[in-house]
Amino acid sequence: MAEHAVALEAGVVAEDRLAVATQWQLIWWRFRKHKLAVGGTLVLVAFYVVSLFADFFAYVDPTESEAQRSLIAPQAIHWFDEGKFQPYVHPLKGMRDPKTFKRVYAPDLSTKVPVTFFGHGEPYKLFGLIPTDRHLFAVEGAKPSETLFLLGTDTHGRDLWSRLMYATRTSMTIGLVSVALSLVLGVVLGGISGYFGGAIDSVIQRIIEILRSIPTIPLWMGLAAALPADWSVVQVYFAITIIISLIGWTELARVVRGRFISLKQEDFVMAAELVGCSKARIIFRHMVPSFVSHIIAATTLAIPAIIISETSLSFLGLGLRPPAISWGVLLQDAQNIQALVISPWLLFPAVAVIVAVLAFNFMGDGIRDAADPYL
Amino acid sequence: MVAYIVRRLVLAVMTVWAISVLSFMIIHLPPGDYVTSYIASMSASGSAVSEGEAEALREQLGLNQPITVQYAKWMGLIMTGNFGMAMEWGRPVADVIGDRLTLTMIISVAAIVFTWGIALPIGIYSAVKPYSFLDYAFTLIGFIGLAIPGFLLALVVMYIGFAYFGANVGGLFSPDFAEAPWSWAKAWDLIKHLPIPAIVLGVAGTAQLIRIMRSNLLDELRKPYVMTARARGLSEYKVIMRYPVRVALNPFISTIGYLLPYVVSGSIIVSLVLSLPTVGPLLLKALIAQDMFLAGTIILLLGVMTVIGTFISDLLLMWVDPRIRLGRE
Numbered sequence: 001m002a003e004h005a006v007a008l009e010a011g012v013v014a015e016d017r018l019a020v021a022t023q024w025q026l027i028w029w030r031f032r033k034h035k036l037a038v039g040g041t042l043v044l045v046a047f048y049v050v051s052l053f054a055d056f057f058a059y060v061d062p063t064e065s066e067a068q069r070s071l072i073a074p075q076a077i078h079w080f081d082e083g084k085f086q087p088y089v090h091p092l093k094g095m096r097d098p099k100t101f102k103r104v105y106a107p108d109l110s111t112k113v114p115v116t117f118f119g120h121g122e123p124y125k126l127f128g129l130i131p132t133d134r135h136l137f138a139v140e141g142a143k144p145s146e147t148l149f150l151l152g153t154d155t156h157g158r159d160l161w162s163r164l165m166y167a168t169r170t171s172m173t174i175g176l177v178s179v180a181l182s183l184v185l186g187v188v189l190g191g192i193s194g195y196f197g198g199a200i201d202s203v204i205q206r207i208i209e210i211l212r213s214i215p216t217i218p219l220w221m222g223l224a225a226a227l228p229a230d231w232s233v234v235q236v237y238f239a240i241t242i243i244i245s246l247i248g249w250t251e252l253a254r255v256v257r258g259r260f261i262s263l264k265q266e267d268f269v270m271a272a273e274l275v276g277c278s279k280a281r282i283i284f285r286h287m288v289p290s291f292v293s294h295i296i297a298a299t300t301l302a303i304p305a306i307i308i309s310e311t312s313l314s315f316l317g318l319g320l321r322p323p324a325i326s327w328g329v330l331l332q333d334a335q336n337i338q339a340l341v342i343s344p345w346l347l348f349p350a351v352a353v354i355v356a357v358l359a360f361n362f363m364g365d366g367i368r369d370a371a372d373p374y375l
Numbered sequence: 376m377v378a379y380i381v382r383r384l385v386l387a388v389m390t391v392w393a394i395s396v397l398s399f400m401i402i403h404l405p406p407g408d409y410v411t412s413y414i415a416s417m418s419a420s421g422s423a424v425s426e427g428e429a430e431a432l433r434e435q436l437g438l439n440q441p442i443t444v445q446y447a448k449w450m451g452l453i454m455t456g457n458f459g460m461a462m463e464w465g466r467p468v469a470d471v472i473g474d475r476l477t478l479t480m481i482i483s484v485a486a487i488v489f490t491w492g493i494a495l496p497i498g499i500y501s502a503v504k505p506y507s508f509l510d511y512a513f514t515l516i517g518f519i520g521l522a523i524p525g526f527l528l529a530l531v532v533m534y535i536g537f538a539y540f541g542a543n544v545g546g547l548f549s550p551d552f553a554e555a556p557w558s559w560a561k562a563w564d565l566i567k568h569l570p571i572p573a574i575v576l577g578v579a580g581t582a583q584l585i586r587i588m589r590s591n592l593l594d595e596l597r598k599p600y601v602m603t604a605r606a607r608g609l610s611e612y613k614v615i616m617r618y619p620v621r622v623a624l625n626p627f628i629s630t631i632g633y634l635l636p637y638v639v640s641g642s643i644i645v646s647l648v649l650s651l652p653t654v655g656p657l658l659l660k661a662l663i664a665q666d667m668f669l670a671g672t673i674i675l676l677l678g679v680m681t682v683i684g685t686f687i688s689d690l691l692l693m694w695v696d697p698r699i700r701l702g703r704e
Contacts, residue, residue, distance in 0.1 A: 210390045212633060213685050214397070217640035218658060218674045222401030225662035225670075308524040312644050315526060316659060334530060335648070337545075341537045350527045357522040 009085055027293055030370035037366020040359035047356055051169040055124045058162035059135045060145040062324055069157035071343050072105050075149040077115060087115040091147050095322055113147050114140045146370070154331050154347040164349055170326040172356065174241055174310050175303040181245035182306075183299055186252025193253065194260025195283065201257075206267050208250045216247050219307065224318040233324045240319050249301060255298040259291040293371035300364035304357040311353055327353050376693065383689045394678035395453075398671045399446050410438060449671070453690055458672045468672045473656060476673075478547060479646075479653040480680055483638045486576035490634065491627060495582045498588025502623075503615060517582035525641040527650035528661060529575045535546045541647055544571055545649040572649055576641050580634050584627065591623040620629050631688035636681045643677075 004273060011222035021029070065163060066118050069244075079087050119138025122145075123331055125131050139147050151160040191205040223243045229238055263269060272282045313319030314328025315335070322329055330349040334340050340347060410432050414424045424432075433439045437448060452458065458468035501510040523531075536544035552564045595601070596619050604614045646655030654673050661670040693700050 003658070026422070191545060206386065206389065209386060210393045213390050213636055213682060214394055215636040215640040215643075215677050215681050217643050218677050219397065220644070221658060221662055221673055222398065222670065226401055304522070312524055312526055316644060316647065318659075318662070331527075331530075335538055337530075337533045337543075340530070340534050344534065344538070347530065347534065353521050353524070353527065354519075357524075358518060361522060 023293075027367075027370045034366035034369060035184050036362045037369075040362030040366070043355060043359040044363060047168060047172055047359070050165060051172045053126070053171040054165045056126065056134065057136050058159075058165040059121050059137045059148060060159045060162045061122065062158060062163040062166045062325055064145060065156035066145075066156050067157055069146075069149075069153050070103060070155050070278050072149045072153045072157075073343070074152040074160075074345050077150070078112075081112065085368060088112040089115060089147060091142065092149070115148065116140060145256070151348055152343070154330075154346060160330075160345065160348065163330060163351060166325045167327050167330050167349060168352060170320065170324060171307055171310060171328070171353075172235075174244075174326065175360075176239065176308045177238075178241040178245040178248065178306045178310075179299055179303050179374070181241065182249040182252055182302060183295070185249035187256050190253030190256030191248070191260060191283070194257035194326065195264070197261075204253070208253060211250050216309075219247070219311065220244070220313055221316065221318050224313055233320070236320060237324065240310060240313065244306050244313075246307055248309075252298050252302060254296070255294060256291075259294055260287065263287050263290060266302075293367065297364055297368035297371050300360060300367055304360040304364075307353065307357060307360075379666060379693060383686060385583075387686045390682050391484070394682070395450065395675055396446075396663075398678070399449060401671070402676065403442060407497055411526045420524070427566050450494035453607055453672075453675070461493065468669055471657065471669065472673060472676065474655045475652055475657055476680070478651070479609070479639065479642055479655070479677070482547075482569070482576065482646075482653060483635065483641050483684075485573040486580070486630065486638045486642070487634060489570075489573040489577040490580045490584060490638075492579070493625070494584035494588060496583045498623075499587065499615070499620060501589040502596060504591035510589075513585060517585050520578040520582035523578070525575055525579065525645045526648050528578060529572075529645045532571060532575060533648065534667050545651070547572070549652050568683055570643060572642075572651055575645055575649070579641075580638065584630065584634075586621060588627070591625075592619055595623050596620040625692070625696055626686055631691075632685040635684040635688070639677055 018026070074096075075089055075092070077087050077089055079085065081088055083206040089112075090109055091111055091113055092105040093108050094103055094105050096102070115134060116138050118134055119140070120133045121135040121138045123131060135144075137148060137150070138144060145159065149159060149161075151164065153159055154163070189204055193201045218242055226238065227239050231239070269282060269286060272286050277286070310319055310326065311328035311331065314326050315322075315331045317332060319328055320326045327349045331353075333349075333352070334346045410429050414429060416507055417424050430439075437445060442447075456469075458472070476532055480523070497513050504510060533543075533545055547565055547568045548561070549564050549568075552561045596615070598619075601614060605611075609617075620702055642651075642653055643655035643658060645651070646653040647659060650656070654677065658673045659668060661665075661673065
């Protein structure tokens with residue numbers, strides 16, 4: 001009996017909690033239940049931490065090339081030394097195979113180079129301001145560029161792990177910058193289309209339909225190929241983000257328009273109109289807050305498509321160009337199948353692309369499901 | 376019904392016009408023209424082109440006229456079926472593109488057929504047995520399929536083919552047939568090579584379509600008329616296939632409008648990896664060489680083909696969906 005009463009009381013408390021919770025709390029509670037979405041979010045947090053501290057996670061200069069160290073396979077780290085946790089690696093000795101003239105590398109088993117965490121390495125400036133030389137991985141008594149090859153090296157002998165860290169920074173931020181531009185276009189045009197309706201609506205809708213029925217990749221290729229070859233890395237970066245977002249805004253505009261149309265008929269909007277609120281106040285004070293969560297969901301779901309676009313363009317050699325480093329630029333090395341069969345680790349950046357895209361999709365799905373907490 | 380067709384037709388024509396302007400603009404965006412890059416490549420190989428020769432070449436190609444005149448001339452030529460000369464190849468554009476464009480479309484259609492063929496049964500199964508083990512398995516595979524860009528999937532397929540089977544799985548023809556004129560044997564050879572590109576191209580679309588089909592059919596199956604049908608003793612097969620599936624089928628056809636541009640887009644980049652003889656590799660080369668007529672024509676024709684495909688899907692939709700046929704949407 002007593003147990004029953006407690007359970008009943010708990011139920012009442014839960015209901016009270018539900019009744020007084022803000023919309024954002026309700027969304028958060030629903031989102032939390034979506035395990036995949038929470039997992040995806042954690043993965044994305046990790047990716048953005050890497051982007052923010054790329055120079056800390058990398059242990060060598062990603063552009064430093066050395067022909068003597070080309071195409072080293074990912075190196076095995078030995079975690080335990082004589083029963084104690086003491087990671088170490090064997091230094092590699094490169095030589096030419098006398099028969100095939102291929103460069104081969106053999107570990108020098110007589111020496112051990114200890115690997116430390118948060119140790120000292122090459123100096124750099126954190127956020128471009130704070131000078132430091134701490135890195136996630138460091139080696140004692142040797143130069144990391146000569147001894148540590150966590151993911152191997154590319155044809156020019158550049159360390160793939162360090163390059164991947166910087167590539168993550170570029171590719172993950174290009175998604176954010178492009179989606180921000182798409183969002184502005186999508187919200188403004190979709191909002192105008194949905195709120196005013198009529199002729200403006202038809203024109204904008206037709207433009208969207210036309211844009212959506214054009215095969216985008218040839219178009220991107222054309223636009224990207226048109227970028228002057230002498231532009232700097234930064235200029236190309238922004239040009240590519242603009243190109244990608246010019247076509248990516250249509251889906252967002254569609255979502256915003258749909259929301260506007262369905263909200264226009266709600267009683268609270270009519271009430272606001274009758275009270276004599278200005279148009280701007282109705283839109284920004286009354287309508288926008290009730291569909292911000294939907295916009296966030298649509299935005300999250302738009303980012304993976306943008307990441308894939310950038311990767312594809314750079315892979316073709318039309319997007320970001322070296323010395324810029326992005327996932328697509330790294331994957332350019334994997335274009336040649338014969339080379340890939342000999343050194344399959346060159347395909348590793350693909351794993352980063354797939355994990356990031358999956359994580360964004362999971363998180364976006366979770367937000368979309370949670371966006372309507374009253375359902 | 377007529378109003379619907381007319382509206383779709385007008386939209387199609389407008390789209391074609393927009394594509395023509397866009398493709399022409401793209402070609403004119405880069406600084407310099409074909410002659411500039413021709414001179415650069417000539418001087419790189421050691422031979423010089425004089426000012427006079429360059430001017431004569433520009434004159435001959437009509438590159439020194441105002442841009443609107445060039446556009447008008449270009450459109451005029453295209454209207455009469457003359458696509459101009461592919462400069463680098465020294466042959467008419469139509470010759471260079473012809474077969475490749477057909478192959479691009481064959482691959483795209485094959486990918487869509489694959490998408491439908493796979494998505495339909497799986498979608499129905501997932502909706503009829505929701506939250507079953509296989510439903511979850513398909514959802515997971517679908518998510519992964521969505522996350523892998525086409526060219527990466529192509530790379531992985533090529534890699535597996537090379538590393539484990541020692542075979543080149545790329546290409547569309549066996550070496551014996553690559554240069555041969557069209558024959559039944561060659562067509563059969565093509566069909567044998569189609570599945571890999573079709574699957575690579577179709578995977579992402581399939582994943583999307585399964586999810587659409589599943590949720591639509593789930594909604595439909597919850598409706599009272601389905602229960603009525605079951606109560607009246609209709610066989611389970613008929614209960615599901617007769618009406619709910621038919622209703623849920625709509626998005627299949629209406630998505631071609633978006634699926635086709637998507638697949639054609641994807642085919643460009645996948646072709647480069649799988650070395651398929653489509654317009655993809657040609658477009659990339661033309662863009663790098665700044666061969667304006669060739670690149671412009673490829674982008675334009677791809678767009679036009681896509682618009683035609685979309686228009687056909689609109690007609691199909693009208694045929695399937697009486698609500699559109701009878702003028703009520």
